[in-house]
Amino acid sequence: MRSGPYFFAWCDEASRVDAFGAALSALVHDPPYDxxxxxxxxxxxxxxxxxxxxAKIRAHFGHADADAYFxxxxxxxxxxxxxxxxxxxxxxxxxxxxxxxxxPREIEDFAPMHMELALGSGPRSVEAEAELxxxxxxxxxxxxxxxxxxPNASRRVSTGGCTSAWTWLAPVSMCATYNADARDxxxxxxxxxxxxxxxxxVSLIAGMSLEALHARIDAAPAGARVVxxxxxxxxxxxxxxxxxxxxxxxxxxxxxxxxxxxDVPDEAxxxxxxxxxxxxxxxxxxxxxxEPFTRGGGPLTWVKLTxxxxxxxxxxxxxxxxxxxxxxxxxATHPYRTLWPLWSDAxxxxxxxx
Numbered sequence: 570m571r572s573g574p575y576f577f578a579w580c581d582e583a584s585r586v587d588a589f590g591a592a593l594s595a596l597v598h599d600p601p602y603d604x605x606x607x608x609x610x611x612x613x614x615x616x617x618x619x620x621x622x623x624a625k626i627r628a629h630f631g632h633a634d635a636d637a638y639f640x641x642x643x644x645x646x647x648x649x650x651x652x653x654x655x656x657x658x659x660x661x662x663x664x665x666x667x668x669x670x671x672x673p674r675e676i677e678d679f680a681p682m683h684m685e686l687a688l689g690s691g692p693r694s695v696e697a698e699a700e701l702x703x704x705x706x707x708x709x710x711x712x713x714x715x716x717x718x719x720p721n722a723s724r725r726v727s728t729g730g731c732t733s734a735w736t737w738l739a740p741v742s743m744c745a746t747y748n749a750d751a752r753d754x755x756x757x758x759x760x761x762x763x764x765x766x767x768x769x770x771v772s773l774i775a776g777m778s779l780e781a782l783h784a785r786i787d788a789a790p791a792g793a794r795v796v797x798x799x800x801x802x803x804x805x806x807x808x809x810x811x812x813x814x815x816x817x818x819x820x821x822x823x824x825x826x827x828x829x830x831x832d833v834p835d836e837a838x839x840x841x842x843x844x845x846x847x848x849x850x851x852x853x854x855x856x857x858x859x860e861p862f863t864r865g866g867g868p869l870t871w872v873k874l875t876x877x878x879x880x881x882x883x884x885x886x887x888x889x890x891x892x893x894x895x896x897x898x899x900x901a902t903h904p905y906r907t908l909w910p911l912w913s914d915a916x917x918x919x920x921x922x923x
Contacts, residue, residue: 571675571676572652572672572673572674572675572676573672573673573676573679573733573735573904574672574673574676574679574680574710574731574732574733574744574904575670575671575672575731575732575733575734575735575736575737576670576671576672576713576714576717576729576730576731577667577669577670577729577730577731577732577737577771577772578592578667578668578669578670578671578717578718578726578728578729578747579668579669579726579727579728579729579772579775579776580668580669580725580726580727580776581725581776582657582658582668584725585630585655585657585668585669586623586626586627586630586655587723587725588669588723588725588726589623589626589635589637589653589655589669590619590620590622590623590626591720591721591723591725592653592669592671592716592717592718592720593619593622593623593637593639593653594619594720595716595717595720595721596639596641596651596653596671596713596716596717597619597639597640597641598640598641598642598648602617602639602640603615603616603617603639604616604617604619604622604637604638604639605637605638605639606622606625606626606635606636606637606638607635607636607638608625608626608629608633608634608635608636609633609634610632610633611629611632611633622637626655630655630657631657632657633657634654634655634656634657634660635654635655636652636653636654637652637653637654637655638650638651638652639651639653641673643678643679643709647678649673649678649679650673650674650675650678651671651672651673651674652671652672652674653669653670653671653717654666654667654669654670654671655667655668655669656668656669656670661772661773662773665736665737665770665771665772665773666736666772667772668772669717669726669729671713671717676733679706679709680702680706680904681705681874682873682874683871683872683873683874684698684701684702684705684871684872684874685852685869685870685871685872686698686701686848686851686852686869686870686872687848687851687852687854687855687860687868687869687870688848688851688870688872689847689848689851691844691847691848692844694841694844694845694848695875695877695878695881696837696838696840696841696844696845696881696885697841697842697844697845697847697848698845698848698872698874698878699841699874699878699879699881699882699885699886700838700841700842700845701845701848701849702874702878702882702903703882703886703887703903704845704849706903706904707889707901707902707903710731710744710745710901710904711745711889711891711899711901713731714729714730714731714745714747714899714901715747715893715899717729718747718749719747719749719893719895719897722895724749724750724895724897726747726749727748727749727750727753727775727776728740728746728747728748728749728753728756728760728775729746729747730743730745730746730747731743731744731745731746731901731904732744732745732904733904733905736770737770737771737772737775738764738771738798739760739761739764739765739771739797739798740756740757740758740760740761740771740908741757741758741761741797741807741907741908741909741912742761742797742798742799742907742908742909743907743908744901744902744903744904744905744906744907744908745899745900745901745902745908746899746900746908747897747898747899748897748898748899749895749896749897750820750896750897751820751821751824751892751893751896751897751898752819752820752821752896753779753820754820754823754824754827754898755779755815755816755818755820755823756779756782757900757908757912758807758812758815758816758912759779759782759783759786759812759816760774760775760777760782761795761797761807762782762786762789762795762807762809762812763777763782763785763786765795765796765797765807766786766789766793766795766809767785779816782816783813783816786809786812786813786816787813789809790809791809791810792808792809792810793808793809794806794807794808794809795807797907797909798907798909799907799909799910800883800905800906800907801883801884801906801910805909805910805913807913808922808923810923811916811921811922811923814921815916815919815921818919818921822919823915823919824890824892824898826915826916826918826919827888827890827900827911827912827915828890829915829918830888830911830914830915830918831887831888831889831890831911833914835885835887837881837884837885838885838886838887852869855868855869856869879905882903882905882906883905883906884906886902886903886905886906887902888900888901888902888908888910888911889901889902
């Protein structure tokens with residue numbers, strides 16, 4: 570069984586154990602079950618006290634990384650086995666993996682490949698069923714990313730993201746990103762450019778200032794382009810000049826363009842929405858009556874996701890731009906899609922693509 574999706578967060582090494590502890594407290598069930606901590610090369614241990622776990626990690630951090638294994642209570646009421654990792658800068662230089670990294674141990678626990686739905690007498694609709702998976706997954710995805718990156722008001726974590734890949738990709742190729750300061754939203758573009766053009770690991774450059782990233786991009790040859798990953802198979806390039814123009818804009822202008830781009834109706838998505846809402850309502854009613862589910866023919870039917878569902882989500886899943894109370898911003902879509910189409914549309918609307 571494949572693990573994932575994968576969540577990443579960046580903060581200074583001096584604050585990393587504090588950020589790790591705050592995330593662990595926000596992720597584990599309260600009161601917590603045992604948290605098993607593996608430290609390399611220090612001794613491993615288990616405890617049901619998050620404070621004890623953090624204290625022991627702090628005592629060894631600097632010459633040891635930490636992996637915490639725990640169960641998280643998901644929105645479905647089921648426990649999800651998760652791994653939260655914290656890496657030193659030394660480990661990151663050897664093998665970039667974090668520096669703070671979390672993932673469910675089985676992707677099926679987070680984004681199931683099946684649903685129990687009441688289809689009623691209406692026709693089967695791959696598009697409507699795919700929309701329902703978006704609704705099911707998106708809330709949990711945003712919740713977990715915020716519990717990892719912003720469990721409190723400390724703002725220790727400056728940026729983070731989520732992807733179905735095992736490594737921290739260029740932010741525009743992720744399915745979600747977090748920035749503690751919405752004014753720095755251009756960081757997603759700048760990190761993406763430097764990562765793709767200079768072949769840099771994102772986890773090693775995520776903490777760079779916007780000024781330093783700007784200098785790296787400005788030093789690239791005029792007309793240089795990169796092509797971010799877009800799972801639909803399209804090749805939409807991102808030019809050096811476009812990124813420099815975006816860096817020259819206020820963050821608020823970029824946010825407004827992203828919000829407008831996310832709100833543009835996708836006709837295929839809109840056409841499927843009435844049937845998706847009907848199935849949702851029928852399913853809620855059937856569960857309220859305590860109806861059993863069957864593999865077919867009953868009130869609640871086992872619906873398995875197929876390639877058709879995936880392809881629809883890759884091409885049409887909606888985007889969500891969420892302004893956060895503390896001044897941050899979160900961008901998100903389904904793990905099967907990337908944020909690059911959203912960014913591409915927003916940049917085009919601003920008239921700065923080249």
